[in-house]
Amino acid sequence: MSSNPKSSNSAVDFNQVPDTRGHFGPYGGRFVSETLIYALDELEALYRKLKDDPEFQAQFDYDLAHYVGRPSPLYFAERWTKETGGAQLYLKREDLNHTGAHKINNTIGQALLAKHTGKKRVIAETGAGQHGVATATVAARLGLECHVFMGEEDIHRQSLNVYRMKLLGAEVIPVTSGSKTLKDAMNEAMRDWVTNVDNTFYIIGTCAGPHPYPELVRNFQSVIGREARQQSLTQAGKLPDALVACVGGGSNAIGLFHPFLEDESVAMYGVEAGGFGLDTGKHAAPLNDGIPGVLHGNRTYLMEDENGQIIETHSISAGLDYPGVGPEHSWLKDVGRVNYVTIDDDEAMAAFRNLTKVEGIMPALESSHAVAYAEKLAREMDPDQMIIVNLSGRGDKDILTVAEIDGITV
Amino acid sequence: MNRIKQRFESLRQQGRKALVSYVVMGDPAKDVTLPVMHALVENGTDIIELGIPFSDPNAEGPVIQKAHERALEHGSSLRDALALVKQFRETDSDTPVLLMGYTNPIERMGYDTFIENAVDAGVDAVLTVDLPPEEAEEFNEHLKQANMENIFLLAPTSSPSRQKKVTDMAGGFIYYVSLKGVTGAGNLDVNSVKENVTSIRALTDLPVCVGFGIKDGASARAVADLSDGVVVGSVLVNQIAALAEQGETNPATYAEAVSVIIAEIREALDKNTLDK
Numbered sequence: 241m242s243s244n245p246k247s248s249n250s251a252v253d254f255n256q257v258p259d260t261r262g263h264f265g266p267y268g269g270r271f272v273s274e275t276l277i278y279a280l281d282e283l284e285a286l287y288r289k290l291k292d293d294p295e296f297q298a299q300f301d302y303d304l305a306h307y308v309g310r311p312s313p314l315y316f317a318e319r320w321t322k323e324t325g326g327a328q329l330y331l332k333r334e335d336l337n338h339t340g341a342h343k344i345n346n347t348i349g350q351a352l353l354a355k356h357t358g359k360k361r362v363i364a365e366t367g368a369g370q371h372g373v374a375t376a377t378v379a380a381r382l383g384l385e386c387h388v389f390m391g392e393e394d395i396h397r398q399s400l401n402v403y404r405m406k407l408l409g410a411e412v413i414p415v416t417s418g419s420k421t422l423k424d425a426m427n428e429a430m431r432d433w434v435t436n437v438d439n440t441f442y443i444i445g446t447c448a449g450p451h452p453y454p455e456l457v458r459n460f461q462s463v464i465g466r467e468a469r470q471q472s473l474t475q476a477g478k479l480p481d482a483l484v485a486c487v488g489g490g491s492n493a494i495g496l497f498h499p500f501l502e503d504e505s506v507a508m509y510g511v512e513a514g515g516f517g518l519d520t521g522k523h524a525a526p527l528n529d530g531i532p533g534v535l536h537g538n539r540t541y542l543m544e545d546e547n548g549q550i551i552e553t554h555s556i557s558a559g560l561d562y563p564g565v566g567p568e569h570s571w572l573k574d575v576g577r578v579n580y581v582t583i584d585d586d587e588a589m590a591a592f593r594n595l596t597k598v599e600g601i602m603p604a605l606e607s608s609h610a611v612a613y614a615e616k617l618a619r620e621m622d623p624d625q626m627i628i629v630n631l632s633g634r635g636d637k638d639i640l641t642v643a644e645i646d647g648i649t650v
Numbered sequence: 651m652n653r654i655k656q657r658f659e660s661l662r663q664q665g666r667k668a669l670v671s672y673v674v675m676g677d678p679a680k681d682v683t684l685p686v687m688h689a690l691v692e693n694g695t696d697i698i699e700l701g702i703p704f705s706d707p708n709a710e711g712p713v714i715q716k717a718h719e720r721a722l723e724h725g726s727s728l729r730d731a732l733a734l735v736k737q738f739r740e741t742d743s744d745t746p747v748l749l750m751g752y753t754n755p756i757e758r759m760g761y762d763t764f765i766e767n768a769v770d771a772g773v774d775a776v777l778t779v780d781l782p783p784e785e786a787e788e789f790n791e792h793l794k795q796a797n798m799e800n801i802f803l804l805a806p807t808s809s810p811s812r813q814k815k816v817t818d819m820a821g822g823f824i825y826y827v828s829l830k831g832v833t834g835a836g837n838l839d840v841n842s843v844k845e846n847v848t849s850i851r852a853l854t855d856l857p858v859c860v861g862f863g864i865k866d867g868a869s870a871r872a873v874a875d876l877s878d879g880v881v882v883g884s885v886l887v888n889q890i891a892a893l894a895e896q897g898e899t900n901p902a903t904y905a906e907a908v909s910v911i912i913a914e915i916r917e918a919l920d921k922n923t924l925d926k
């Protein structure tokens with residue numbers, strides 16, 4: 241297990257990133273074709289204007305409280321802690337949000353931006369379907385036309401969410417290019433945006449993509465960490481010793497981590513999908529086994545071959561099955577503030593079953609990666625120490641996948 | 651002098667418009683592209699724009715996107731593209747060759763290695779779709795030192811200040827994208843092209859070529875009147891796709907098919923200038 245990297249960063253100012261051009265050290269930026277520059281400039285200008293506008297903030301907070309159901313609880317998982325042995329395990333219950341995952345925090349924020357642009361159509365890419373559902377949900381609420389791009393492979397894996405999106409009035413567009421998963425859905429959404437930029441707002445689902453998306457998504461998701469920090473102080477009388485979150489694109493992780501970055505005593509662990517195992521090459525862990533490159537509008541760690549072609553990833557969880565990662569995570573890795581580790585498919589499945597049985601909480605397969613790592617970590621820590629695990633979503637959407645593994649037809 | 655400058659110079663003297671032809675390297679097979687390139691030149695192409703296959707070509711419409719997939723199926727790479735240009739140069743030392751692609755394969759090879767090999771192969775210019783001026787400073791420096799042109803796109807959505815920023819860094823010619831959207835989409839809006847090309851010309855002495863949405867001789871003529879040349883891509887790739895779907899494996903058949911398309915466009919372009 242990796243050591244705690246927390247003390248190596250005293251000279252780093254975590255509030256100075258990104259710079260005005262969206263760079264987190266050498267990462268991030270705006271690597272897009274010329275046609276999109278105008279749309280990104282427009283989005284950035286709007287966000288700069290509204291970011292510190294009290295009315296906008298008040299509307300965002302109101303929606304989070306009354307529509308999403310925030311704050312989400314910080315739950316002490318007593319039985320799980322006892323069974324695991326070691327540090328006290330707390331769950332930040334993003335699974336209790338409306339629509340069942342952290343994704344809605346971001347779509348609420350971006351939908352408010354969309355409303356200010358007056359554009360009547362929103363598009364989104366989705367992997368697990370959680371972001372698609374969260375986008376379809378806010379679109380329904382605001383009466384916006386909604387198109388969700390989803391890889392054919394993921395449509396099969398996440399059929400329940402596909403049907404939810406349809407019920408919400410969204411059109412789900414199957415993506416058949418490339419590997420037919422999240423990365424290709426994102427390509428397709430970018431193509432749509434270039435073509436329909438006049439009337440369309442692109443709601444990106446994670447802290448990746450061209451500037452200003454990584455910054456904007458981080459800021460909307462940071463409500464998770466702000467709450468968790470306050471709750472920790474109130475409920476436990478102290479800050480946690482460690483934070484654990486799964487990393488697909490990295491939005492739930494950055495949302496939890498960001499408000500704690502300057503708390504040097506808090507160690508952080510981002511858990512990537514180890515798939516069939518790091519040494520098999522069939523995984524989705526660019527921070528552990530990738531190199532920096534350029535994809536989807538930003539520079540970041542990527543999974544690619546020796547010719548610079550992006551390679552197909554594998555994870556049991558559709559939401560982590562992505563060859564890139566948000567640029568801020570690449571930077572946090574390099575400056576040594578966050579430890580990035582992996583959990584493979586089998587470990588995640590075991591954690592899914594265990595938490596369900598021990599606590600009566602069924603985690604999403606994405607979140608199960610964080611749960612599995614937290615168990616390992618807790619065992620190495622003392623009983624008076626405290627870990628917060630981001631339970632980024634609930635597992636109902638994954639029941640068909642789990643049943644299939646069990647050989648059961650539901 | 652760089653071949654691109656030379657070519658525009660001689661076109662200007664002849665009062666002709668530039669015809670830039672785009673195909674994807676290795677589509678649908680590695681042995682097809684060389685004869686296709688020669689055929690393009692024989693039938694009136696002034697500049698060859700060679701697409702470098704990429705796994706995630708997100709500025710391309712379905713037609714060119716599929717061409718990238720076909721090329722990647724048998725592993726065509728940037729390395730192959732450079733080798734191909736070198737081979738092309740064995741019998742054609744005049745026609746400018748422009749590599750068009752995405753940033754990642756070039757970064758993976760490394761700017762220095764890429765440029766060294768590109769110069770050695772006889773490449774004249776590079777167009778990196780997803781590397782706007784803000785991110786291109788380092789790459790641009792490298793290109794300049796090697797006397798290679800850095801081609802940039804301008805779009806209908808590019809503001810006047812944006813046009814200035816891009817033209818300040820651009821070399822070779824300005825590639826004006828005639829429509830909002832991906833390659834191969836929609837129809838031309840001639841008035842908007844006219845307006846934008848006029849304002850670009852006020853900013854730079856570089857020639858302006860118009861691409862995206864040029865389908866035949868007639869549409870080529872329409873925009874050539876307003877600019878210094880046209881870029882033709884999706885029509886060629888479409889024809890290659892049709893043959894690939896039929897299982898055609900003879901490179902000569904591909905060469906003949908693109909010849910017909912290019913000859914028609916060349917004729918229309920030249921007729922246009924004579925009529926004036």
Ligand SMILES: Cc1ncc(COP(=O)(O)O)c(C=O)c1O
Pocket residue numbers: 341342343367368369370371445446447486487488489490491492493558559560604606607632633634
């Ligand atoms: C429940 C849940 N957790 C995590 C993720 C991964 O995304 P991110 O890393 O942006 O939080 C997803 C994505 O679909 C998800 O649905």
